[in-house]
Amino acid sequence: MSRVALKVGYIGTHYHGFQIQPDVPTIEGELFRALKLLELLEDEKDAKYARASRTDAGVHAISQVIAFNTSTPELALPRIINTKLPPDIWVWARADVQSDFHPRHHAISREYKYYLYNEGYDVSRMEDCCRIITGTHDFSNFSEGWGNVRTLDRVDMWVEGEFVCFRFVARSFLKGMVRKLVGALKLVGLGIRDEEWLCKMLKPDVFREGVEPAPAYGLVLKDILYNGVEWSLDEYAIKRIRKFIRREHQYYATMTNISKYFM
Numbered sequence: 001m002s003r004v005a006l007k008v009g010y011i012g013t014h015y016h017g018f019q020i021q022p023d024v025p026t027i028e029g030e031l032f033r034a035l036k037l038l039e040l041l042e043d044e045k046d047a048k049y050a051r052a053s054r055t056d057a058g059v060h061a062i063s064q065v066i067a068f069n070t071s072t073p074e075l076a077l078p079r080i081i082n083t084k085l086p087p088d089i090w091v092w093a094r095a096d097v098q099s100d101f102h103p104r105h106h107a108i109s110r111e112y113k114y115y116l117y118n119e120g121y122d123v124s125r126m127e128d129c130c131r132i133i134t135g136t137h138d139f140s141n142f143s144e145g146w147g148n149v150r151t152l153d154r155v156d157m158w159v160e161g162e163f164v165c166f167r168f169v170a171r172s173f174l175k176g177m178v179r180k181l182v183g184a185l186k187l188v189g190l191g192i193r194d195e196e197w198l199c200k201m202l203k204p205d206v207f208r209e210g211v212e213p214a215p216a217y218g219l220v221l222k223d224i225l226y227n228g229v230e231w232s233l234d235e236y237a238i239k240r241i242r243k244f245i246r247r248e249h250q251y252y253a254t255m256t257n258i259s260k261y262f263m
Contacts, residue, residue: 003067003070004097006066006076007063007093008091009090010027012059015058017059027089037079037084040076051104052103053104054222056175058114061221066154070123078094106227111168113165114182114218114219116166122190129188130156131143132202134201137150139181143174148174150174155168179215180214182214
């Protein structure tokens, strides 16, 4: 048996998140179906299948990572696997990894990006808040449960056309953490909350308050980094993916223009 890792991208709009669930479409469900059709994956437990992250319903990814053991690694090629996947899910790189490789436990860094439509935010105040949340904090007010300490290595923000864009880099994130942080930054940008409130939110032992998460459709899992993993890119698969993305872009750009007549 050989252990194979794959980089997976997807547009999450029509899926109920990454993790497989009964009776609803998920990214992982489609991946399992494709891998089993190709006889690359017979049983998830026997194959020691593992994922790097569990994205929520509607969230997208460029570089999700999965790994599994297979007796036919020569068939674990992106261009072959993609023939069994819907067009909004694709595999674009693979790596032969050590038998103990785990895509979640062995990740050294994760990067998320969030694209927030600019409703006239106070960008300067939001930038100040990005500096406040950078570093090691208890993010329990931005997640579920208590004692959720994480370190945000980097939080960047910039304006790009009609959008305020964010980059979050950390070794690990809590469930819903990025979307709730963006939700908090949005409140400050609109003047509903201030920097003092955000500082209090980082001290959940003395101040407890929930925050509405920003919409899922603006969030992208951009990259996951590992030490010692050498990825082989499938140029044919990447070419097909770019063709699909161009068609999607043309459609949504056209619909954006048409929507102006209804505003």
